[in-house]
Amino acid sequence: MTIALISLVALAALGIGMFSVRVVRSTGDFLVAARSVSPALNGASIAGEYLSLASFLGVAGLVLGSGVGVLWFPVGFTAGYLVLLVAVAAPLRRSGAYTVPDFVENRLGSPPARRLAGMAVLLIGWTYLVPQFQGAGRILERFGGVPYPLAVLLAGTLVAVTVALGGMRSATYVQAFHYAVKLFFLAVPALVLIVAVGPAGRSAAVHPERGTRFPQATTVEFHVPAVLQVRSPVTVTVDDRTAAWAPGRHPVSDGTRVRFPRGAPVPQVRGTEELGGPAWRTPLLHLPGSTHPLFQTWSLLLATVLGTVGLPHILVRLHTSSDGRAARRAVVVTLALLGLFYLAPAVYGLLGRTVVPQLYLTGPTDTVALVLPGAVLGPPWGAALSAVVAAGTYAAFLATSSGLLLVVAGGIGHDLRTGSLRDLRMTVVLGAAVGVLLALPARSLEIGVVVGWAFAISASTLCPLLLLGIWWRGLTAAGAGAGLVVGGVSAAGAAAISALGAAPAGWPRTLCLQPAAWSVPLACTVMVAVSRLGRPPAGAEDLMLAMHVPESAEPVRRGR
Amino acid sequence: MSRPRRVAVVSPQTRLALARRSAAGRHLVLPPDFDARAARRAYLRQRRLAGATVLTLATLLLALPLLIATVPQLGTVRLVGVPLSWLLVGVFAHPLLLLAAVALLRRTERAERTR
Numbered sequence: 001m002t003i004a005l006i007s008l009v010a011l012a013a014l015g016i017g018m019f020s021v022r023v024v025r026s027t028g029d030f031l032v033a034a035r036s037v038s039p040a041l042n043g044a045s046i047a048g049e050y051l052s053l054a055s056f057l058g059v060a061g062l063v064l065g066s067g068v069g070v071l072w073f074p075v076g077f078t079a080g081y082l083v084l085l086v087a088v089a090a091p092l093r094r095s096g097a098y099t100v101p102d103f104v105e106n107r108l109g110s111p112p113a114r115r116l117a118g119m120a121v122l123l124i125g126w127t128y129l130v131p132q133f134q135g136a137g138r139i140l141e142r143f144g145g146v147p148y149p150l151a152v153l154l155a156g157t158l159v160a161v162t163v164a165l166g167g168m169r170s171a172t173y174v175q176a177f178h179y180a181v182k183l184f185f186l187a188v189p190a191l192v193l194i195v196a197v198g199p200a201g202r203s204a205a206v207h208p209e210r211g212t213r214f215p216q217a218t219t220v221e222f223h224v225p226a227v228l229q230v231r232s233p234v235t236v237t238v239d240d241r242t243a244a245w246a247p248g249r250h251p252v253s254d255g256t257r258v259r260f261p262r263g264a265p266v267p268q269v270r271g272t273e274e275l276g277g278p279a280w281r282t283p284l285l286h287l288p289g290s291t292h293p294l295f296q297t298w299s300l301l302l303a304t305v306l307g308t309v310g311l312p313h314i315l316v317r318l319h320t321s322s323d324g325r326a327a328r329r330a331v332v333v334t335l336a337l338l339g340l341f342y343l344a345p346a347v348y349g350l351l352g353r354t355v356v357p358q359l360y361l362t363g364p365t366d367t368v369a370l371v372l373p374g375a376v377l378g379p380p381w382g383a384a385l386s387a388v389v390a391a392g393t394y395a396a397f398l399a400t401s402s403g404l405l406l407v408v409a410g411g412i413g414h415d416l417r418t419g420s421l422r423d424l425r426m427t428v429v430l431g432a433a434v435g436v437l438l439a440l441p442a443r444s445l446e447i448g449v450v451v452g453w454a455f456a457i458s459a460s461t462l463c464p465l466l467l468l469g470i471w472w473r474g475l476t477a478a479g480a481g482a483g484l485v486v487g488g489v490s491a492a493g494a495a496a497i498s499a500l501g502a503a504p505a506g507w508p509r510t511l512c513l514q515p516a517a518w519s520v521p522l523a524c525t526v527m528v529a530v531s532r533l534g535r536p537p538a539g540a541e542d543l544m545l546a547m548h549v550p551e552s553a554e555p556v557r558r559g560r
Numbered sequence: 561m562s563r564p565r566r567v568a569v570v571s572p573q574t575r576l577a578l579a580r581r582s583a584a585g586r587h588l589v590l591p592p593d594f595d596a597r598a599a600r601r602a603y604l605r606q607r608r609l610a611g612a613t614v615l616t617l618a619t620l621l622l623a624l625p626l627l628i629a630t631v632p633q634l635g636t637v638r639l640v641g642v643p644l645s646w647l648l649v650g651v652f653a654h655p656l657l658l659l660a661a662v663a664l665l666r667r668t669e670r671a672e673r674t675r
Contacts, residue, residue: 033576068646068649068650071646071649071650074650074654075621075653075654075657076621076655078653078654078657079617079657080655081619081657081661082613082617082657082660082661082664083613083617085611085661085668086606086609086610086614086664086668087610087614090606090668092605100607106586113631125603149563152592162636201642204639205643206638206642206643206646272661280633282628282629282634282635282645283625283645283646283649283650284625284628284629285630293629294625294629297625298621298625301621301625305621307619325669325672328665328668328669329665331661331666332658332661332662335657335658335661336658336661338654339654339655339657339658340654342654343650343651343654346650471607471610474589484631534630539590542590542596542599543590544603545596545599545600545602545603546590546594546599547592548599548603549598549599549602549626550602550672551597
């Protein structure tokens, strides 16, 4: 049933894309759609494109796994739109440039700087595609019984086909449809679950200090070796043999099945925070294996707020607005819709701790939103609601991934090599293939953490480039290029080191896990310092000022 | 309701890039009626607003986690059963951001009406 529902949503989206507009197929149509769209519709479509599977599953899973501090993710995701509103939306729309590489060439007149910006787009696009593919793989693995590598490959193929067939034709309608799907398939089930758990369930979810216990006898199958810290004596069944566990450490090997009795406290896994413990319930970011929660929270906020500003697939959508003013209004609509939506992952995470605490023991916790309905309601309604959530998540996957894949394909085609439509189809396949190859070894990484890296890279590359390009006349091509390289290498390098688990514990690991706090200032400093060494291109000031002139049909009222 | 005509839009840069394939970068030409002094005034007004917004946002986003880290009572005081610190981050932040966005939208648009 789940698979059927997923297919239905995917087909509906494809149908809107195929049939609502039949216009000339030029490369321009394919890339940026036609524009006659109201701010409200455009705002909904930006929200539809932005709310991704990865941010939804990732945040819900991380709330369960590492605590309420993860609620800062949605705050940053939303607050970024405030910066977009005041500093980027209108001037970028008025600059007439469609993509950030276009903007760079427009503003700085430098093909090499354009190429570097194009590479930054690819870096961000691929990093953000990884958690989308991971999540899509996990859904098919969980509900379709498809092995993870095959599930990721299927997901990549589906997105590539969707994009190659539809491009951005009527993407605005498709994405606005996707926002509605997400609201009804992901947020409404959250409300149903809040009602269904009853007063006792709701009270338990917001009182972690009462301790976290298994709601019923639970068999936990470990897929990775773990060390469990048991607080009070408990009688468990380890691989069909009864064992009395005294308080203390109990190592469990790979493949072990442990059955905990009903009401037994959930033991702590070494290397993570205690489920519902003091660190878990303080709203500061405590990601596993890292220290200094206050620093992590700040760094995450910097990454998510500024990262939102630099996301290439969102920037492209600003151009669907008819003018700068409409672009700003669309951003406000988006911000409202995001706030409404982001209550949902928190609900799944918080209820997940009391209802399905076993996910914390086995990890990854990303599947909590998919498992929870079944656990709360039981068959048949639980299975039905789980299917609805899975379909909604898959819609979120398609929406964001097709936007991302399109900017990646456009980036390969336009910014690195020039291309015709035919080439663009090839680049779509190439873009999806790289995303799939990166997602295959990333199976054990938490989706939410990878999302954080994509935002950190965006915040360290395209965001400073845009902000300086729009507001500082002194930016030069050399400065922009140097800043892009330094920001991109440091943020992506830190993410790679974290992904490989190569950073020593303590500050180095924390700095690599949340690089934005140092990589963003570093990139900005390099951009400004290198620009100062040279001279901005002739006419740079006028070009910068021209972006801030409102388009207006009425005669200009001159003040003094 | 009359609908605006649908126009397929391509960035001038993209069209240029497609048309010429190779050739040094040529940048956007300024509009013929470009008034540098008016543009400068518009720019300065928006910069003041953007600067103030970004500074305020940064201060709030630095201060709120610090407050939560230093005042543990926020985790024990409850509103409708939910710890206040959770509500601050998970719920209250969003309407606040929306209010700020609406107010800022009005101010940027007002700044554009006067020249």
